[in-house]
Amino acid sequence: MNPLELRGITKTYDGFTLGPIDLVVPRGYVMGLVGANGAGKTTLIKTSLGMVLPDAGTVAVVGHDRIGVVHDQPAYVADWTAVLVGRALAPFYPAWDQSRFDGLLAWAGIDPGKKVKELSRGMGMKLQLAVALSHGAELLILDEPTSGLDPLARSQLLDMVAEFMTEESHTVLFSTHITTDLEKVADYVTVIHEGRLLASTTRDELTEEWRMVHGAASELDAVRPLVRGLRQHARGWEGLMATPDTVALGRGTVVEQPTLEEIVVHLAKEPSHV
Amino acid sequence: MGLDVVLSNTSGVPIYEQIKGQLKAAILRGDVAEGDLLPSIRGLARDLRVSVITTTRAYSDLAAEGFVTNVPGKGSYVLPRNAELVRERALGEIEDLFADGVRVGRLAGLTPAELRQVLDTLIESEEQS
Amino acid sequence: MSDLAPMLRLDLHSLVAQRRMFLISVLMSAAFAFAGGVTFSMPLLAVVGMMIGLSLFGTAETNKLTMLYGSLPVRRRTVMVSHYLVAAGMTTLAIVIGMLFAGVASVVRGESAEGLLMSGVAVVGALFVVLSFMIPLQVRFGAMTGSFVALAVTMVISGIVGFGLGQEALAGLLASLNAAGPWLVAGLVAVGLVGLAVSVLVSIRIYERQDH
Secondary structure, eight states: OEEEEEEEEEETTHHHHHHEEEEEOOSSSSSEEEOOOSHHHHHHHHHHSSSSOOOOEEEOOOOGGEEEOOOOOOOOOOTHHHHHHHHHHHGOOEEEEEHHEEEEEEEETTTTTTBGGGHHHHHHHHHHHHHHHSSSSSSSEETTTTTTOHHHHHHHHHHHHHHTTTTTTTTTEESSOOGGGGGHSEEEEEEEEETTTEEEEHHHHHHHHHEEEEHHHHHHHHGGGEEEEEEETTEEEEEEGGGGGGGSSOTSSEEEOOOHHHHHHHHHHOOOOO | OOOOOOOOOSSOOOEEEHHHHHHHHHHHHTTTOOOOOOOHHHHHHHHHHHOOHHHHHHHHHHTTTTTTTEETTTTTEEEOHHHHHHHHHHHHHHHHHHHHHHHHHHHHHHOHHHHHHHHHHHHHHHOOO | THHHHHHHHHHHHHGGGGGGHHHHHHHHHHHHHHTHHHHHHHHHHHHHHHHHTTTTOHHHHHHHHHHHHHHHSSSSHHHHHHHHHHHHHHHHHHHHHHHHHHHHHHHHTTOOTHHHHHHHHHHHHHHHHHHHHHHHHHHHOOOOHHHHHHHHHHHHHHHHHHHHOOHHHHHHHHEEEEHHTHHHHHHHHHHHHHHHHHHHHHHHHHHHHHHO
């Protein structure tokens, strides 16, 4: 049973429509949710948690006691100490493990007596992670957890995710606009752009379906309509093409497997001429 | 166990292939004996900081090629090396690699004798190292 | 409601930032009471207590906490019920403390403490009525707009009552209210409690339909 399934989710705001979106987050894997800011990622996550009520569609998700959430900023009272955060939240979770929480605070280097408002961004993220991992959660939802973080804190988060995934009943939904976080650790990737789902498949399939192409000007006209996120410049052009379309290209073009970043950027970009 | 897997981000070779290649080499070298348990798929994914699907794919390929057997609930065990199978596979791979060399040589205008010379030199230097 | 107990504790913990303000108000109330301004000491503290209670609804701080409530295993209606209980509790607590100071001060100065209990209970009833109509407005429109609307409505009503009745009639009304004694006070408390009950149902309805 998958920990999260969204079917036919639609939500309309002023001037912005999300969906209809079908998203299945398979148990035992890391699902990356990528897209530009404002593409609809946070709305999808809030819908999954029941915070936003969709205009249409269904949400099937495991109980909140089995979910751990990390946001880009801690949603705790600014004056709470780290230890009070644990004390305030523990009663909600039957499976709360105080020694694990204390251990995670120590790992994070957080002084238990320090107030939430005194924590750096990285510490704030790690505090949320400590809470999320201390009550037997099977689904970890990370909503932009690494924005504004220094590389060390980012690395520590990815370490924790990797450790969390050694249990095959555990699942992670990792939403971010920083695609490099997901380059290696994501099993599945869902790409969202302007409220629409552009792709949802394994990361390997995604990087096999597309090719990053750098070509000479002479090659362009024949394939122009097939190029996504075309960037033309004085010396040539580059863009994303579906892999089967690249057979038409001549020897002078460079055709490479794209990074996740290149896929997301070029699927979302309008063609440009420098 | 002394089984090391070292990955390169820049080699251009897909991660799952690198993992597969290194495990295969370790098996062929005898770093792991037949009947030994390889690291778990998830444990390896954690250690290398790659996705679970990536390590799963590497292990599936190794199983398909006859190097390991994946037992659900237990893990992946190294299979006894079937010499015949290994030989056959090696020959197939070598044929492909040689075909590339022959083609390149023909385009460059090399004679069969010159090509064989290259091959002999390579074999000699390989034996010496 | 098994999630109510944890939620109540969470709400109490959320008020920690206002501890200091409450303490200062308690001290001021005590000072007023013993300095002779008995009539001021209790309402001051009562209003502070009520404001602290209202801070649970629709403020910027609460909106941040909404992200927390959204991921906790707690139902929206439980959040609302808990907020109401704590708001009513804080208000009542403040009035009780205010009354105690006023009572002790009166006794110390040899004045009569009679009628103090009645006023205290009447204030509880009256503030419960205020809470009943302010809270849903704050939940629906946010603390700023909501309290502004509530204030505007109160002023309009006071204005109408004040001008409509005239100064003397108002004083007469208050005097007769005083004289009506315990029954009126009990009535006021009853109205306050009923008001809160209706109010919590309205707020739950609003809260359950909102996007957070």
